[in-house]
Amino acid sequence: MKYDVIVVGSGVGGAGVAYSLCKAGYKVALLEKGKLIKREEFSKDELAYVRRDIVTPNPFEEYHTIEERVDGAWVSTSTYASGWSFWNGNIVGGSSTFMSGMFHRMHPDDFRLKSKYGKIKGANVEDWAISYEELEPYYTLAEELVGITGRANTHRFSPPRSRTYFSQAPTKENEVVKLFDKSCKDLGVTSLVTARAILSKDRGTRKGCYYSNFCGSYGCSSGAKGSAMEALIKPALATGNLTLMSNTYVKKLLCNTETEVESVLVLNTITKEEKQLFAKVFVVAAQAHESARLLLNSANKYYPDGLANSSGELGKNLLFSGGGYGYGELHKDALQQISFASLMQKGLFINRSILDWYFVEHWWKGKFKGGLVEFMFEHQNIISRAVRSTKSEHKLLWGKALGEHLVSKFTKSKNVRFEVFTDWLPHSNCFISLDKTHKDTYGMPVGKLRIEAHPQDVKVGEYLAKKCEAVLEEMGATNIRSVINALPPPNLIAGGCRFGTNPKTSVLNKYCQTHDIENLFVSDASFMPTGGSTPYSWTIYANALRVGEHIVKQLRKRS
Amino acid sequence: MKRRVFLILGSIFGLSSILSSKDTDVLKLSSSLQVKKTISAVQEHLFPTQSLLPSAKSMQVIEFLFETIMHKTYDKDIRLFILQGAKELERRERGVFVSLTFLEKERALRAYENSSYGSSWLSQIMVLTLEAMLSDPIYGSNIHQEAWSALGTNGGEPRPKKEYLFDEI
Numbered sequence: 001m002k003y004d005v006i007v008v009g010s011g012v013g014g015a016g017v018a019y020s021l022c023k024a025g026y027k028v029a030l031l032e033k034g035k036l037i038k039r040e041e042f043s044k045d046e047l048a049y050v051r052r053d054i055v056t057p058n059p060f061e062e063y064h065t066i067e068e069r070v071d072g073a074w075v076s077t078s079t080y081a082s083g084w085s086f087w088n089g090n091i092v093g094g095s096s097t098f099m100s101g102m103f104h105r106m107h108p109d110d111f112r113l114k115s116k117y118g119k120i121k122g123a124n125v126e127d128w129a130i131s132y133e134e135l136e137p138y139y140t141l142a143e144e145l146v147g148i149t150g151r152a153n154t155h156r157f158s159p160p161r162s163r164t165y166f167s168q169a170p171t172k173e174n175e176v177v178k179l180f181d182k183s184c185k186d187l188g189v190t191s192l193v194t195a196r197a198i199l200s201k202d203r204g205t206r207k208g209c210y211y212s213n214f215c216g217s218y219g220c221s222s223g224a225k226g227s228a229m230e231a232l233i234k235p236a237l238a239t240g241n242l243t244l245m246s247n248t249y250v251k252k253l254l255c256n257t258e259t260e261v262e263s264v265l266v267l268n269t270i271t272k273e274e275k276q277l278f279a280k281v282f283v284v285a286a287q288a289h290e291s292a293r294l295l296l297n298s299a300n301k302y303y304p305d306g307l308a309n310s311s312g313e314l315g316k317n318l319l320f321s322g323g324g325y326g327y328g329e330l331h332k333d334a335l336q337q338i339s340f341a342s343l344m345q346k347g348l349f350i351n352r353s354i355l356d357w358y359f360v361e362h363w364w365k366g367k368f369k370g371g372l373v374e375f376m377f378e379h380q381n382i383i384s385r386a387v388r389s390t391k392s393e394h395k396l397l398w399g400k401a402l403g404e405h406l407v408s409k410f411t412k413s414k415n416v417r418f419e420v421f422t423d424w425l426p427h428s429n430c431f432i433s434l435d436k437t438h439k440d441t442y443g444m445p446v447g448k449l450r451i452e453a454h455p456q457d458v459k460v461g462e463y464l465a466k467k468c469e470a471v472l473e474e475m476g477a478t479n480i481r482s483v484i485n486a487l488p489p490p491n492l493i494a495g496g497c498r499f500g501t502n503p504k505t506s507v508l509n510k511y512c513q514t515h516d517i518e519n520l521f522v523s524d525a526s527f528m529p530t531g532g533s534t535p536y537s538w539t540i541y542a543n544a545l546r547v548g549e550h551i552v553k554q555l556r557k558r559s
Numbered sequence: 560m561k562r563r564v565f566l567i568l569g570s571i572f573g574l575s576s577i578l579s580s581k582d583t584d585v586l587k588l589s590s591s592l593q594v595k596k597t598i599s600a601v602q603e604h605l606f607p608t609q610s611l612l613p614s615a616k617s618m619q620v621i622e623f624l625f626e627t628i629m630h631k632t633y634d635k636d637i638r639l640f641i642l643q644g645a646k647e648l649e650r651r652e653r654g655v656f657v658s659l660t661f662l663e664k665e666r667a668l669r670a671y672e673n674s675s676y677g678s679s680w681l682s683q684i685m686v687l688t689l690e691a692m693l694s695d696p697i698y699g700s701n702i703h704q705e706a707w708s709a710l711g712t713n714g715g716e717p718r719p720k721k722e723y724l725f726d727e728i
Binding site: 212390406 | 604605606607609610611612632665668672678681682685686689690693694695698707709710711712714715716717718719720723
């Protein structure tokens with residue numbers, strides 16, 4: 001059988017394309033390396049999902065290597081040795097299954113960062129190949145399909161919206177927002193309601209949020225979370241046009257000519273059977289670093305340095321999210337404005353973000369791109385919170401002292417956390433290539449990620465963290481700390497196949513189609529030349545729907 | 560480099576001894592009644608009776624620890640490290656750690672903690688014990704959710720119907 005389209009990867013980037021094509025009547029095969037876990041099979045098993053990472057590959061079988069600068073030299077370590085990897089949920093639906101769903105659109109100026117700020121020393125910043133105005137209709141479409149809930153903000157840095165409302169009200173909030181909003185107001189800061197990819201009410205087969213108190217890192221048992229599976233794959237399956245293949249590892253894409261991909265070579269991870277699958281069009285969306293790796297592993301006589309890599313840009317300018325996090329403790333004894341009982345009410349969200357520092361014009365530091373900050377409760381994982389509380393002055397607490405400390409920690413205070421999102425400036429020492437010595441359990445070379453932050457990223461993160469600490473202090477929090485460093489979080493990865501108008505300096509054109517091969521697209525976050533200062537998910541959803549629509553048009557032209 | 564550094568810095572035998580160890584070494588150590596008794600005694604000292612938390616003994620945490628570290632998906636180097644760490648503690652205490660008084664055990668463990676090896680080992684035992692106590696009761700500890708109750712909390716719903724140890728989902 002020859003499919004119309006084969007999509008590699010069932011996360012947000014792959015599902016968006018598959019949905020558009022299936023709805024238009026095309027036959028699609030959606031390939032996913034991980035397993036299928038049904039909604040009714042999810043549980044809040046901290047041991048399984050958080051402590052043992054059962055939804056990521058065995059690190060000894062599948063891994064990558066990470067290259068960091070140590071004392072001036074590049075040192076490579078495999079992720080099985082470090083325990084630090086960029087796997088983010090290898091199951092049908094990808095990492096969106098486990099997201100917290102704090103959704104933000106990028107700002108129009110994020111699409112023209114180079115034009116706005118000029119060249120930044122040591123960074124490879126480029127404007128996007130499209131404008132915000134071109135992506136906006138797809139942000140709105142994603143908002144509707146995913147079920148993004150919230151309140152339209154009118155902040156000076158809020159991206160413009162073609163629709164003035166959200167179709168559902170925000171999810172329920174903890175009373176602590178009264179304290180948060182007042183503290184912001186007293187500081188002259190604007191607090192905004194964060195849009196969430198979480199339904200507040202039932203919609204179709206998806207139930208509204210049931211406030212389980214355990215959201216991020218877990219699959220949703222009501223379908224409220226707008227994961228790729230709930231929002232797009234299930235409706236795509238309902239068309240009868242989607243063939244969903246889980247446990248299917250793609251080894252490489254195969255070509256018979258210089259201008260066309262003919263098939264993918266896949267391996268069933270359970271039976272170990274290998275076979276070729278054929279299609280007219282191929283879309284890669286395996287998460288940024290794995291998409292680049294797959295194309296590099298698909299090198300052939302026409303493209304010896306990696307498929308569709310005539311530019312030499314494949315794998316370059318990898319992006320993460322700059323910034324960091326911080327937290328403060330709200331104590332029973334010192335709490336004002338709200339009761340301690342309401343603070344401790346389980347499950348309800350904070351849902352607050354601040355955009356005031358997205359663009360900064362400082363009297364001394366000058367004009368620079370800032371970022372977004374998000375406020376939330378510390379994750380309620382019980383084991384993880386307890387483990388973090390076992391040390392005092394570098395010594396382990398144990399016995400009665402540990403019991404008293406943990407009981408006090410859990411019953412007399414609650415941590416409010418902030419997360420800082422800033423641009424990760426693209427530069428020449430942040431990229432993925434193939435490791436020359438390491439291979440995974442399927443015999444394919446693993447990816448080698450060279451990671452280094454641009455010094456500006458850390459400076460901006462520190463600037464924003466200080467602002468957030470002031471908010472926590474105003475709230476009456478104590479033990480306020482922030483962690484801003486050059487290490488990226490493992491769950492936000494983009495770039496590596498940046499799009500652009502010049503085939504000599506970019507891998508993809510404005511429709512995320514490779515410049516070199518007409519029937520090959522990349523639809524995850526790989527296309528992004530810069531990442532904005534927001535989490536990527538909404539942008540990936542929107543762009544994947546845009547790419548899907550373009551492929552539909554191309555297929556219609558062909559027929 | 561967290562995991563390897565932890566093993567290299569922590570190991571009194573050196574990394575090579577861990578990497579060159581055979582499955583039979585692990586089997587021998589894991590089936591040693593003395594090793595099990597030592598780890599159990601350490602857990603009972605870390606989580607004694609008359610604490611605000613349930614005791615290690617009442618929560619049967621030793622069974623959880625062995626079931627966990629002997630599972631096929633558990634890191635085999637850390638598995639061996641945990642077993643060897645118990646042997647080392649006994650060696651330091653001339654084979655009588657289990658029968659020491661409370662105060663003597665406190666002295667022995669604090670002294671052990673002063674070495675990077677002992678500190679890493681005790682941290683591993685602490686983490687595995689907290690995992691036992693505070694995971695879902697389906698895993699055999701946290702009996703009647705007593706540890707959750709002591710902390711005024713409870714796990715999220717829905718709770719797991721199967722242990723990942725026996726069936727990944």
